[in-house]
Amino acid sequence: MMASTWLIKLILSHLITDFILQPRSWVDERNARHFASAKLYLHGLVTALLAWVMTGWQYWDIALVIGATHILIDGWKSFRKQTATYFLVDQLLHLLVILGCWTFTFRQWSALQPAWQQLNAQPYTWKIITAFVFLTLPAGILIGQFTQQWRDQIADAASLANAGKWIGIIERIIILALVLKGQYAAIGLLVAAKGIIRFNEKDRPEIKTEYLVIGTLMSIGIAIITGLLVR
Known part of the structure; x- marks a missing residue:
């Protein structure tokens, strides 16, 4: 139960920071200045902080991973055309990072083989x-x-x-x-x-x-x- 709640909270924090707490001006500056944009790093910081609050203070390392990868992914996307394809790729990469953090935090690797057999x-x-x-x-x-x-x-x-x-x-x-x-x-x-x-x-x-x-x-x-x- 805790693992699923933890994952849902991370997804919720992503939705809030990427679509609600990120003004359009931040996106425009990032697309114009790329990795030189201060708003890009501010957005990454906000993303990491909310993920930290949502998951719990003991998961500060997960928050750092999410914040750092968010900056890298958004910076990469700023060099691409603003199309639906790159938008979906961007969101998919963010979700893969979240799933990766969740997997390494809660999954027991010894249980993977029985699950695959099942x-x-x-x-x-x-x-x-x-x-x-x-x-x-x-x-x-x-x-x-x-x-x-x-x-x-x-x-x-x-x-x-x-x-x-x-x-x-x-x-x-x-x-x-x-x-x-x-x-x-x-x-x-x-x-x-x-x-x-x-x-x-x-x-x-x-x-x-x-x-x-x-x-x-x-x-x-x-x-x-x-x-x-x-x-």
């Missing part, structure tokens, strides 16, 4: 993992191959396909989770909502409409079939 003895877990992985890029590439003839006839096919790729991945993951939980009515609501949003445009070329409808139906169908196979 995981290997549960084929259903591996089925679920395989299904989620399949429904990301592999399923997207499969759908792209089958819809190639329609995509080749569309002027802005590249941008349309790129946006559709990420929408499709999120859509299939949500549908798989709903199928595994047996929430088929929710899938109907998801499909209806997407239909209202995506197919309500006027004066859309017929070929583009066909491409979107076929791609959507294939995406939904593959996700549902995959979920049923796992079940």
Whole structure:
């Protein structure tokens, strides 16, 4: 119980310091001056202090690690373009540091082998993992191959396909989770909502409409079939 509470507190402190206690002016100065920005180190100090308060005074070394790595990660990100990809990478690195600190503080390494053996003895877990992985890029590439003839006839096919790729991945993951939980009515609501949003445009070329409808139906169908196979 203490270990899980400790981890949640560290995540909470990260959310507070990175999104609430960090003014936009600090971010702008960091992006402009990089490691020469005083606000970068001030932000790292605030992050370390709150992590220290949240976890307890005896974990001062963990607070130092989190503060130092936070400065390095944010400094590295300041040299990159301000895109969603680098934002996600930045947040992932921060969370990996938190998980690493939690693991080295509370996990008993002798228990890892029995835990791994127990995981290997549960084929259903591996089925679920395989299904989620399949429904990301592999399923997207499969759908792209089958819809190639329609995509080749569309002027802005590249941008349309790129946006559709990420929408499709999120859509299939949500549908798989709903199928595994047996929430088929929710899938109907998801499909209806997407239909209202995506197919309500006027004066859309017929070929583009066909491409979107076929791609959507294939995406939904593959996700549902995959979920049923796992079940």
